[in-house]
Amino acid sequence: MDSDCIFCQIVAGDIPANVVAETDDAIAFLDANPLAPGHTLVIPKEHYHRLNDVPDDVAAEVLGLVHEVVPAVEAAVDAPATTVAFNNGEEAGQEVPHVHGHIVPRSGDDGQRPIHALFEDRPGVGDEEMNEIAAAIQAER
Ligand code: 5GP
Numbered sequence: 001m002d003s004d005c006i007f008c009q010i011v012a013g014d015i016p017a018n019v020v021a022e023t024d025d026a027i028a029f030l031d032a033n034p035l036a037p038g039h040t041l042v043i044p045k046e047h048y049h050r051l052n053d054v055p056d057d058v059a060a061e062v063l064g065l066v067h068e069v070v071p072a073v074e075a076a077v078d079a080p081a082t083t084v085a086f087n088n089g090e091e092a093g094q095e096v097p098h099v100h101g102h103i104v105p106r107s108g109d110d111g112q113r114p115i116h117a118l119f120e121d122r123p124g125v126g127d128e129e130m131n132e133i134a135a136a137i138q139a140e141r
């Protein structure tokens with residue numbers, strides 16, 4: 001536990017949260033400043049900064065809890081869809097340095113846009129560079 005971390009304090013029960021589901025290694029609770037009613041966060045109970053830091057078994061449990069909670073969130077707030085996303089690192093907008101997945105209920109008339117709307121331009125990557133990048137990712141795994 002990182003005693004400076006707000007999410008570790010939620011896991012410890014030191015600050016309150018609207019917990020909606022829990023497993024041995026993961027917990028889901030409502031976002032305190034929701035983007036939409038039902039906005040839920042899913043986190044590992046242990047403190048890890050980014051997805052990259054999470055051990056395989058814990059990552060599987062976090063994603064498993066996301067998978068379990070998504071339909072429950074949608075049903076609870078009568079949403080036909082959800083945006084599911086991780087801001088993975090400060091440069092990507094992560095503000096709380098304890099890995100967390102967002103589940104944000106969506107409706108066709110909520111006036112909001114898809115994740116692709118985060119980016120105004122596309123870099124126009126050519127076929128050769130695409131092949132090189134794919135090979136580099138394969139080699140790094
Ligand atoms: P990030 O920008 O790091 O991906 O998202 C952090 C999220 O945590 C934000 O949506 C914010 O509203 C939420 N949050 C920050 N502090 C608290 C808190 O004390 N309790 C809960 N439940 N959510 C929080």
Ligand code: ZN
Binds near residue numbers: 008009046047097098
């Ligand atoms: Zn933490």
